[in-house]
């Protein structure tokens with residue numbers, strides 16, 4: 329999407345034809361820094377350390393990581409080592425495993441000498457496929473926003489989103505933000521309540537930054553504000569992203585999503601989840617029981633980094649020395665709290681039958 333009027337994606341193959349460019353999302357919103365990944369290990373570290381983050385973007389970066397690996401060692405052992413290096417980078421987003429399985433399926437049958445070229449071609453396809461999928465999510469989600477706008481002509485449609493499921497979480501367009509960008513481009517009056525999303529503040533640092541650069545009206549709010557806004561009729565629609573959808577429609581997403589869904593349910597606010605089909609995991613029948621929840625470093629909770637009045641980036645500690653912290657990065661929202669799943673093939677009910685009917689190919693993939 330646009331950064332100071334210039335189009336960017338979040339990850340791309342560089343002009344040299346082999347290295348990989350990526351926006352370093354740890355530096356946003358105060359600095360716009362582009363990283364250059366030149367090895368499989370670079371890609372794994374970029375995912376692990378959240379230089380890139382967001383389920384679809386994790387998948388696309390891992391795909392390019394496999395291509396970088398094939399430049400280094402295209403043997404069967406090298407292919408296996410690359411898969412094993414990347415698969416452990418982060419545990420929750422199923423898109424990582426999906427992309428690596430796609431790359432392995434494309435590369436295993438190919439002669440080692442041809443694997444690097446084949447890997448870049450497949451990684452490019454995965455990136456382009458993500459953009460096309462997100463365009464589909466945009467148009468399917470737009471209908472939901474248009475329906476609300478029609479009921480309140482001339483008024484603003486107020487949306488709420490949690491974390492960052494924007495173009496920075498994907499190759500481009502985003503998932504939860506895709507319908508928002510399209511509605512804005514179509515001239516629908518919208519406003520977005522942006523959950524700051526502690527502790528990594530993906531909402532305050534990334535979603536607000538994205539929306540601001542695209543001219544979408546928004547307000548950053550503390551995570552605990554959404555329920556109050558819903559009680560007072562200030563939220564027409566909640567749209568969030570997801571890192572894994574179980575076969576029963578349970579939705580794993582950034583920590584705090586479940587609480588937002590509870591507030592939405594209690595206030596009859598429609599709660600939608602936007603996802604590309606690679607995020608569906610039919611191997612998991614019960615999301616709350618079976619989806620692995622990443623626990624990250626406690627320093628993400630104890631420390632905060634920001635800009636001083638003098639314009640310097642500094643990190644400060646906000647928790648007493650010696651106080652233990654817990655940092656669960658995701659939670660699972662039960663399907664009963666989800667109004668619908670916005671996918672590239674339509675808006676679905678959050679249940680096995682609807683997911684299987686729309687995406688039968690994901691059932692076969694789950695057996696891999």
Ligand SMILES: CSC[C@H]1O[C@H](OP(=O)(O)O)[C@H](O)[C@@H]1O
Nearest residue numbers: 381382383493497569570581582
């Ligand atoms: C479109 S997937 C976005 C999804 O990923 C984020 O997690 P993280 O920033 O830790 O990678 C968050 O759960 C978003 O909803």
